[in-house]
Amino acid sequence: MLRSIFSLYPQVHVLVVDDNSPDQTAQKVTELKDKFSVRLHLISRPHKTGLGRAYIDGFKWALQHSYNYIFEMDSDFSHDPKDLKRLLEACSDDDVDMVVGSRYINGINVVNWPFSRILLSYGASFYVRLITGMPIKDPTAGFVCYKRHVLEAIHLDKIHFVGYAFQIEMKFKAMNKKFKIKEIPIIFTDRVRGGSKLTKGIITEAILGVIQMRTQQLLGQL
Numbered sequence: 026m027l028r029s030i031f032s033l034y035p036q037v038h039v040l041v042v043d044d045n046s047p048d049q050t051a052q053k054v055t056e057l058k059d060k061f062s063v064r065l066h067l068i069s070r071p072h073k074t075g076l077g078r079a080y081i082d083g084f085k086w087a088l089q090h091s092y093n094y095i096f097e098m099d100s101d102f103s104h105d106p107k108d109l110k111r112l113l114e115a116c117s118d119d120d121v122d123m124v125v126g127s128r129y130i131n132g133i134n135v136v137n138w139p140f141s142r143i144l145l146s147y148g149a150s151f152y153v154r155l156i157t158g159m160p161i162k163d164p165t166a167g168f169v170c171y172k173r174h175v176l177e178a179i180h181l182d183k184i185h186f187v188g189y190a191f192q193i194e195m196k197f198k199a200m201n202k203k204f205k206i207k208e209i210p211i212i213f214t215d216r217v218r219g220g221s222k223l224t225k226g227i228i229t230e231a232i233l234g235v236i237q238m239r240t241q242q243l244l245g246q247l
Contacts, residue, residue, distance in 0.1 A: 070082070
């Protein structure tokens with residue numbers, strides 16, 4: 026993934042957040058730093074504290090280093106690095122604050138997923154829209170471009186969820202602050218490398234978390 030991104034976009038910087046992965050991610054990134062110099066960065070954390078906390082640390086780092094456009098994406102090639110350009114072009118519009126690479130904006134654009142996983146993901150998206158009222162067709166998407174002022178406005182230390190509900194919470198809070206969110210279609214391909222981190226606990230967090238967020242919004246506590 027690093028080689029693909031850097032070959033496509035000479036101006037892009039990449040930050041890898043590693044939670045002491047047993048596959049020696051941090052070591053491999055360190056070995057590549059000599060090749061990619063100032064364009065490649067690494068945060069090594071001693072323990073796994075969840076997907077959400079890793080993203081929060083990454084966002085804070087990006088804000089501290091004055092980046093204007095900040096992306097999040099999976100590194101298993103389910104997100105095509107060629108689509109980074111499309112997200113950036115869409116986010117460069119003055120009327121757009123945040124762009125989501127969407128699997129469901131134009132039908133279902135998922136390749137090589139079993140039907141059960143498609144049903145779970147699409148059903149979760151419908152459930153989130155039903156409870157929250159968000160118009161976003163793919164609220165659990167993890168391929169996103171933010172303008173820095175969105176992340177500055179969202180109180181990152183008050184983001185509660187750590188699993189896939191994190192993705193919903195970020196979009197919901199951005200929408201609650203009246204930021205303009207645009208979806209563009211992508212083709213999502215089942216992971217080429219790595220394994221799924223989806224667990225029953227993560228699913229439960231998302232189901233209950235959506236209700237909690239909507240309740241907080243209604244009570245003016247979001």
